Amino acid sequence: MPAPDAMKADPVILALEGRVTAYLVGPIWAEALETLSRYADRPIVIDASRLESIDDTGIALLFDLKSRPRSVGAEVEIRGLAPSLAALIPDYAPDDVAEPARKWPPLGIIERAGRAASLQLAAAARMLAFLGDCAAALLQAFHRRGVIRWGEVLSVAAEAGANAVPIVLLIGFLMGVIIAFEIGLVAQQFGAVIFVVDGVGVAVLRELGALMTAIVFAGRTGAAFAAQIGTQKVNEEVNAILTFGLDPVRFLVLPRLIAAVLVMPLLTVLADVVGIFGGALVLAGFNIGFVQFYNHLLGAVGIEDFLVGVVKAAVFGLTIAAIGCQRGLATGAGATSVGLSATSAVVTSIIWIVVLDGFFTVLISS
């Protein structure tokens, strides 16, 4: 414990005793600095003769006290330090371990906006270039055998498709229940409950089946694609593929794109079926029997409604997989950037799904 002893106009004695270790040094250090600044114009003697043991933090304390700039005649002197401990106090200049100067001045707001915009543009350009690469690889795959690794396609499809069945069933079912209930309550007031069947059928088949499945798919599979490929990038697996003269798009991306295009429509059909079933269950509560529901449904929706949903699903699947893979390949270095890639894959995918869905709606209805 430092015990400052003011003696006439002579040196101030600061005693360090016992153990000075990481767990104990905090208050000692604070007190020592306080003494140093209180007696800024008097010499300071640090009495280390009763110091038993120190660790790296104690060494840093002694180094700090010794090398603080002081006015002439007010130097800090360390006395009685055991030679074995003295040998540990480094003799480099304090500047060697000084805080590094900030290299760049902070950016102005216009400059920052400009940088952000140019980053976004560059990202869009990279995405386009990536889509070009994918298309080229796909074309090549049609012309030559053996380009597509079907084993990989199957395993991705199993993970992204089969394992997603429970959650798609749950969400599809609840979605059907919810919209049937909400529309049903309103329609009841007008005595038009039977038309809820039309509403549920069209909404589920054309829009919600594909949309909800796509959102689940983006969260489950898009993120997984980005994280898997991102980790491979960070581990230099992608570099290994490149230096074998192979194309990472063909190896990592194509199987995922194909699997997604195959699996998304299947999942959507499942969501459609359970969604409509959920609607039927609710409407049974509104006194519309299953047979009546079925007959009315056949009149209300056609095969084209179903096909619109399925085609959308395939396009959504392609989009999600492409974005996930692109984000994965664009991963920087380190585990943090893998997380960023996965997040950005999900967010970008969902934005694109909604935008594309808008396109589809306008396109089909005009």
Added chain:
Amino acid sequence: MERPAVSAQAQTTPAVSVRDLKVGYGSRVLLEGASFDVQRGEILVILGASGCGKSSLMKNMIGLYRPMAGDVLIGGESIVRAGPTEKARLQRGLGITYQSGALFGSLTVLENIRFPLDEFTDIGLEQKNLIARMLLHQVEMVEAQSRMPAELSGGMLKRAGIARAMALGAEILMLDEPSAGLDPITAANLDRTILALRDNLGLTFVVVTHELQSILKVADRAVMLDATSRSIIAEGVPSELRDHSQDARVRQFFNRRPDAPETEVRR
């Protein structure tokens, strides 16, 4: 502020004591019946071919994995049978580096070194920064202090990992291949640092390494593992093992000769 109990123990108890340890994964046994002590202030190296279980042994010794059988005492206290709080306290008394560096990817190098100080001490920020920079200086890494781990080379990651392991002033340091991937000069400086810390602070070191030169220079004692016999095949002073071991495998290792040599290379 509690501090690790390691130092409170009588000076005669070994810093680390491995008792009849059995190490493995699932049903696969890597090492059986391993027993050795590490005395306070001793530098012990663990040797053995790649894949024979050195890192696994170390992970069992630091309480990361539970051994299949046997016990590990840190300063006389079992880390195997310790409850969660006890175990955390024992582990905090160890300075540990991992083969890959194991820096936290979201923190800069300086913040990585400061991390244990931030978590467990009440030292002021500026002071912690000074401590961290001095530790980095010791491993010649001050220039890289504001970089992120992802921007470092393998050897740099390792050096920063060593600096972090020393931050809390642990009295027992467990280093997994600290000098693999370092250039000879940096590796030699690291050896010098290890010796200085042992000589002046009385720290204890358990080091996994393959660097013959460094083994002969720093190690007081070596323990050699073998994959086929799943046991410790040699224990002793490295230079004596090199010159007088009866075991061909040990001589092969020390003489860098894959084919059992009869003549010995003396340096």
